[in-house]
Amino acid sequence: MDKFGPYTKKVIDHFKNPHNYGRIKNPDGLGKVGNPVCGDVMYLYIKVGKNKKKEIIKDIKFETFGCVAAISTSSIITDLAKGKTLDKAMKINKNKVARSLDGLPPIKMHCSMLAVDALSEAIYDYLSKKKKPISKELEEKHKKIEKEKKMIKKKYKKWVEMEEKIYKR
Amino acid sequence: MKKKSKRIYLDYAATTPVDPRVLKTMLPYFREKFANTMSIYSFGQEAKEALDRSRKIVAGLMKAEPGEIIFTGSATESNNFALKGVAFANKKKGRHIIISSIEHPCILETAEWLKRQGFKITKLSVDKYGLVDPVEVKKAIKKGTILVSVIHANNEIGTIQPIEKISKICKDKGVYFHTDAAQSFGKVEIDVGKMNVDLLTASSHKMYGPKGAACLFVKKGTKIEPILHGGGHEFNLRAGTVNLPAVVGFAEAVKICKKEMKQESKRLIKLRDKLIKNILRKVKGSYLNGHPVKRLPNNVNLRFSSIEGESILMELDSLGIIASTGSACASPKLEASRVLLAIGLRPEEAHSSLRLSLGRRTKEKDIDYVIKVLPGVIQRLRKISPFKNYG
Numbered sequence: 365m366d367k368f369g370p371y372t373k374k375v376i377d378h379f380k381n382p383h384n385y386g387r388i389k390n391p392d393g394l395g396k397v398g399n400p401v402c403g404d405v406m407y408l409y410i411k412v413g414k415n416k417k418k419e420i421i422k423d424i425k426f427e428t429f430g431c432v433a434a435i436s437t438s439s440i441i442t443d444l445a446k447g448k449t450l451d452k453a454m455k456i457n458k459n460k461v462a463r464s465l466d467g468l469p470p471i472k473m474h475c476s477m478l479a480v481d482a483l484s485e486a487i488y489d490y491l492s493k494k495k496k497p498i499s500k501e502l503e504e505k506h507k508k509i510e511k512e513k514k515m516i517k518k519k520y521k522k523w524v525e526m527e528e529k530i531y532k533r
Numbered sequence: 534m535k536k537k538s539k540r541i542y543l544d545y546a547a548t549t550p551v552d553p554r555v556l557k558t559m560l561p562y563f564r565e566k567f568a569n570t571m572s573i574y575s576f577g578q579e580a581k582e583a584l585d586r587s588r589k590i591v592a593g594l595m596k597a598e599p600g601e602i603i604f605t606g607s608a609t610e611s612n613n614f615a616l617k618g619v620a621f622a623n624k625k626k627g628r629h630i631i632i633s634s635i636e637h638p639c640i641l642e643t644a645e646w647l648k649r650q651g652f653k654i655t656k657l658s659v660d661k662y663g664l665v666d667p668v669e670v671k672k673a674i675k676k677g678t679i680l681v682s683v684i685h686a687n688n689e690i691g692t693i694q695p696i697e698k699i700s701k702i703c704k705d706k707g708v709y710f711h712t713d714a715a716q717s718f719g720k721v722e723i724d725v726g727k728m729n730v731d732l733l734t735a736s737s738h739k740m741y742g743p744k745g746a747a748c749l750f751v752k753k754g755t756k757i758e759p760i761l762h763g764g765g766h767e768f769n770l771r772a773g774t775v776n777l778p779a780v781v782g783f784a785e786a787v788k789i790c791k792k793e794m795k796q797e798s799k800r801l802i803k804l805r806d807k808l809i810k811n812i813l814r815k816v817k818g819s820y821l822n823g824h825p826v827k828r829l830p831n832n833v834n835l836r837f838s839s840i841e842g843e844s845i846l847m848e849l850d851s852l853g854i855i856a857s858t859g860s861a862c863a864s865p866k867l868e869a870s871r872v873l874l875a876i877g878l879r880p881e882e883a884h885s886s887l888r889l890s891l892g893r894r895t896k897e898k899d900i901d902y903v904i905k906v907l908p909g910v911i912q913r914l915r916k917i918s919p920f921k922n923y924g
Contacts, residue, residue: 369847379847385917396919400881403841403869407919427919429881431843435917520880 370469375436378465382435384442386425393493395485397509398478399516404430406438408482410445412490418449426482433472437479440464450487454502456480481509541854541899545739545831545892546688546716551782552741552893558785559743562778570775571764580777587784591748594787595733596724603749603767604780608715608736609639611749612682614771615711615732616643618757619680620652623709627677629653633665634875635692636684637713641871644682653677662824663692663876671702680709685733686717689872689888690823691832693721700729709755715739715747719790720798720830731755737779741893742786746779801830801891804900808833808889811904816911822873822886831891837911839920841884848910854903857888881920 371379388409398405406428413422424446426438441461445453461476462468468476488506491498498506551559568580588599605611620630632644634656644654655673657665665683674681681703686693696712703710711732714723718733719740725733732755737746751757751770763772805828813819818838837845842858849856858870869883878886889903915921 369850371847376847379844380851382917400879400884401869403881403884405881405919427917429839429918429920430841432847434841435844 370472371432371436372466372468374464374466375432375468378436378439379432382426382439384425384439384446385427387427388423388425391486393486393488393490395482395487395489397481397485398430398434399513399520400429401516401519402474404428404434404475404478406430406434406478406482408438408441408479408486410483410486410490412450415447415449420447420449421445421453422447424486430475430478431472433468433475434478436465437461437468437475438482441479441483445483450490454484454487456483481505485509539853541902542894543889543891543899543903544855544857545895546691546829546888546890547857548738548744549741549892550894551743552786552789554789555742555782555785559778559782562781566777570777571766583781584775584777587780590784591735591787592750594723594791595718595735595750596726597750598753600768601725601750601753603751603770604775604783605747605749605771606745606773606776608637608713608734608739608747611715611734611736611747612637612639612713613643614749614757614760615734616640616647616680616682617760618770619709619711619732619755620647620650622756622758623679624652627675627679629655629675629677629679631655631657631670631673631678631681633657633659633683633694635659635663635687635690635872636682637688637715640682640684640713657683659875661877662827663687663690663872664824664827665694665699667695667698667702670699671706674702674706674708678706678708680711682711682713684716685712685714685723686721686829686832687823687872688716689870690834690876691716691829691890692823693717693827693829696728696730704729716829716832719787719794722794725750725752732757737783737786740786740790743779743782745776746783748783797893798830801895804891804895804897805830805833807897808891808900808903809835812907815904815908819911822876822878829890831895833889833891834886835889836878836882836886838882838885839918840911840914842886844914845887845910848914849907852906852910854906857890858886 391409392412393410395408409425410421411423412419424442426442428435428438444456458476458480461479484505488502568577570580570584588602592599592602648654657669659665683694683699700710709731712730713734715734715736718735731752733750735748738744759770761772766772820836822834822836869880873883
């Protein structure tokens, strides 16, 4: 069987044998994205090193709660980003992620966005902690992700309140 | 992990294979006895007789009169018919309809549609097991209430409702009561008299009959409008040439259930409880969704903290086990199951659930195999997960 439901073989390969999963202790940058309401949460850890005076992603690991696509996109983005300079890593977009997996079902395309967001958040985290200059583009992206997180939090609060109501009975 | 060549189907709640005895009964009605049940020549009358016989058989298993059974094309159609039919026939009396918050999408969506047509809808909340509180039903009934519809056994978590208590309240208040028994008919005893229901939905393909046949029990005297207009089929309540092969198959499936249901349910309950007990014991941070006892004999719905249902599903698929995350109907959507949210699960918990529904071909060794491999699947996925505080 080379096709599992809507997924390509490559997606399944990454799901079955994900690359670079786990946690990095004391990471230089950590990107936490996704939300439990949609069923995907991704943590991306990076260690930054130097190569010919340029900052590169020396090590990268992920932890993901999510569907097959979420796990596969997490795995592939670690492959794509590892060893790249921060500038180059930030240029990885969702289409590149999806293409590297030989495609994703349309309904799962948001998972590739999630992976891209996680990486950019990890880089943002590193740059802001080190008080390094942050490009306007990255700053805006970060603000957008933060805004979405707030919205979800509000929605989530509603669920928690409902849960408490049901269990009080 | 190598793919096992054997396939263990544990999604009987989605659909069942047609029983070979059912198929055999159906076959003549495709080519030899193909006549239209409405044709008055003897050839057509033979078909009509087969239809009448089928009606009697289906009525028999729910202790109804044959004239109270309206054959339809699907449980979805039956549920649309029950809600829209009663709504439009009784709108002079009132425009208020009560449903539970854990109905099948075809009731929920029909209710939403009726709302857009000017009807008022109340959705009853449920407790953590998915049970509707009859007291809440009583409170919700107002002057203009014309219908209460509560699912008999939920398709995702298998919780069986206290139908008799709810229907009694409706009777006392003079409100029609409908129950969707698509998942329960043929699995647990159904007696429309004892249950005191005015309308009841039953489906063929959930009980080893073919797809394309279902019925709505409409108690004699119930005011209902047809939703399909045309010829005078089905007592002028459901126009359209009767799908006789499917209806004959449905009846044969009912006949078999009548004979084998009791014993089969007993067997399934044993397997169901073995599966639940062992998984809960072997997997830390695993929970049962739904009621431990008031549940369908074949339904298992488990929740595993920190991991997501679809991933479990795909892992099981590669091990030859076919399961579901909730309901087949909701799978393409990304939102968490409405049923699981209604019983008070948080979205991430609802996303962490797995439904295994057993059936006639499920053997004890299949259950043993699931018990053997499932803990490993959970363990592997948890290694990838950022949430580690389960248990």
